[in-house]
Amino acid sequence: MPCPHLPEGFDATDPDLLHSRIPFPEFAQLRQTAPVWWCPQPRGVTGFDDEGYWAVTRHADVKYVSTHPELFSSAENTAVIRFNEHITRDQIEVQKLIMLNMDPPEHTRVRQIVQRGFTPRAIRSLETALRERARAIAEEARRSADADGSFDFVTRVAVELPLQAIAELIGVPQEDRARIFDWSNKMVAYDDPEYAITEEIGAESAMELIGYSMNLAAARKECPAKDIVTQLVAAEGQGNLSSDEFGFFVLLLAVAGNETTRNAISHGMHAFLTHPEQWELFKRERPATTAEEIVRWATPVVSFQRTATQDTELGGQKIRKGDRIGLFYSSANNDPEVFENPETFDITRDPNPHLGFGGGGPHFCLGKSLAINEIELIFNALADVLPDLAPAGEPRRLRAAWLNGIKELRVRIAD
Numbered sequence: 001m002p003c004p005h006l007p008e009g010f011d012a013t014d015p016d017l018l019h020s021r022i023p024f025p026e027f028a029q030l031r032q033t034a035p036v037w038w039c040p041q042p043r044g045v046t047g048f049d050d051e052g053y054w055a056v057t058r059h060a061d062v063k064y065v066s067t068h069p070e071l072f073s074s075a076e077n078t079a080v081i082r083f084n085e086h087i088t089r090d091q092i093e094v095q096k097l098i099m100l101n102m103d104p105p106e107h108t109r110v111r112q113i114v115q116r117g118f119t120p121r122a123i124r125s126l127e128t129a130l131r132e133r134a135r136a137i138a139e140e141a142r143r144s145a146d147a148d149g150s151f152d153f154v155t156r157v158a159v160e161l162p163l164q165a166i167a168e169l170i171g172v173p174q175e176d177r178a179r180i181f182d183w184s185n186k187m188v189a190y191d192d193p194e195y196a197i198t199e200e201i202g203a204e205s206a207m208e209l210i211g212y213s214m215n216l217a218a219a220r221k222e223c224p225a226k227d228i229v230t231q232l233v234a235a236e237g238q239g240n241l242s243s244d245e246f247g248f249f250v251l252l253l254a255v256a257g258n259e260t261t262r263n264a265i266s267h268g269m270h271a272f273l274t275h276p277e278q279w280e281l282f283k284r285e286r287p288a289t290t291a292e293e294i295v296r297w298a299t300p301v302v303s304f305q306r307t308a309t310q311d312t313e314l315g316g317q318k319i320r321k322g323d324r325i326g327l328f329y330s331s332a333n334n335d336p337e338v339f340e341n342p343e344t345f346d347i348t349r350d351p352n353p354h355l356g357f358g359g360g361g362p363h364f365c366l367g368k369s370l371a372i373n374e375i376e377l378i379f380n381a382l383a384d385v386l387p388d389l390a391p392a393g394e395p396r397r398l399r400a401a402w403l404n405g406i407k408e409l410r411v412r413i414a415d
Contacts, residue, residue, distance in 0.1 A: 004033040011039055012055060012328060013046065013082040018302060019399035024343075027331035030057040036315030039326070046401075047083030047092060053305065053324035054317065057331035059338045059355065061315050065306055065327055066359025072306035072325060074363060075103040081305040081326050082401035091203065097248045100256065100363065107362055113239055114249055115366055117169060117228040123369045126168055127377075133164050134377040138385035142413065150392045150412040154266050158409075161378050162261040165370060166253050171216070171227040183209040184254040206251060213250035217243040253367075259403065260300040261371045264356075265378055266395070266406040267298030271345045272379075273391045273411070278347050283383045290347040291375040296354035297345050299330045302404050304358075329355045330404065388414040 004026075012023055030037050040052040056062055065072045078092060078101040095101050099110050116122075141156040163177040172180065186205035217233045221243075224230045232241050232249070241249060271294065272279040282290055308323045319325065333354045334342040357365035365371070382389070392412040398405030 004029040036317040047087040059332040059335040062332040067361035076307035079304040134381040138381040153409040158265040210247035213247040217246040263300040268294035295356035390414040
C-alpha cells in the first residue's frame with residue numbers, strides 16, 4: 001500500500017487547520033493509502049502524556065472501534081481527542097464523570113436512567129411546543145433583521161431552538177437559556193482567540209453550569225414535579241442520578257445537545273444557500289430524508305477518541321495497549337465505499353448510514369431523535385417564513401480541535 005503524501009506536520013486535530021477547513025483531500029488520501037495512520041505529536045501538546053495517536057478514517061473501521069468498548073475505552077483518556085496543552089491530568093480525570101467519557105458497566109447504568117428523558121413519547125410531547133418555537137424564531141429573525149434585510153443566522157436562528165429544546169426537556173426556565181448558551185460557548189471556545197476564553201474560564205463556566213443543574217436537581221428532590229428532572233433524580237425504586245451525576249448530564253447536554261445541533265443547522269443553511277436547487281426541492285417537497293443528510297454533510301463532531309485497553313490490530317496496524325485512537329467521523333461520512341457521490345449535498349439520499357451520531361455501540365447519540373426533530377422543525381419554519389434567504393458573506397468558522405463549528409453566517413432576506 002503506498003504512503004500518503006500529506007503536508008508536513010499534518011494533524012487533523014490542529015485547531016488552526018480546522019479553523020480554515022475540514023481536510024477532506026487529506027482524509028481521502030488516508031482512506032486509500034493508510035486508513036489507520038499514526039499521527040505524531042509533540043509530547044503533551046494535546047494534554048496527553050504521549051507522542052501521538054492513530055487516525056482512523058474509514059467508515060468500517062470507525063464503526064468497529066465504536067462497537068467494541070471492551071477493546072477501545074472512552075474512559076481511559078476521555079472521548080475528547082485534544083485539550084489545551086496546559087490542562088492537568090487531574091482536570092482530565094474529572095471529565096470521566098460525564099457519560100460521554102464512561103465505559104460499561106458504569107456507562108450502562110447511567111444511560112439506562114438518562115434515556116427515560118429521550119423515549120419516543122417524551123420527544124413527541126415536545127413537538128408541538130418546539131414547532132411553535134421554531135416558527136416564532138423564524139418570524140423574530142425576519143422582524144429584527146438589519147435595515148438591509150441581513151442578520152447573523154447563527155445567533156438569530158441556529159442557537160435558539162436547541163437551547164429552547166434543552167430548556168423544555170429538563171425544565172430550565174426559558175429566561176435562563178442565555179446563561180446556558182454563554183456557559184456552553186465558553187466551555188468549547190478556548191481554542192478560538194477571538195473569544196479570549198482561557199481554559200480556566202472554560203472550567204469555571206463548566207462548574208457554574210454544573211452548580212446551576214445541581215441546584216435544579218436538589219429542588220426537584222425536595223419538591224417533585226411532572227418533568228424529566230424529577231424522573232431522573234427522584235424516581236423512587238427505579239434508580240436515579242445523584243445531584244452530581246445530573247449536573248454532569250446537563251453539562252453533556254449543553255455541548256452534545258446544543259453545540260452539535262446548532263452547528264448542524266448552521267451548516268445546513270449554508271449548504272442550502274450554496275446548493276439553491278436543493279433549497280427549492282426542500283421548499284417544494286419537504287423530503288423526510290433531509291435532516292439526516294444535513295447531519296452527514298455537517299458532521300458537527302469531526303472526531304472523538306478511544307484508548308486501546310489491550311494490544312490489538314486494526315486496519316492492518318498493530319495497536320498497543322494505551323495507544324489513543326482518533327475516530328474521524330468527517331472522513332467516515334465521506335467514504336465512497338459507503339456513500340455514492342459523498343461530495344454531493346443530496347437531501348433525498350437514502351439509505352444514509354452516516355456516523356454523525358456516532359458509530360453505533362454504547363455511545364450512539366441518545367438525543368438523535370430530538371436533534372432530527374429540531375432540524376426538521378426549524379427548516380420547515382424557515383421555508384414557510386423566510387423562503388428567500390440569500391448569502392450575505394462567507395461563514396466564519398470556529399477555531400476548535402474537534403468541532404466543525406460556524407460562529408457567524410450572515411444571510412439576507414432577498415427582495
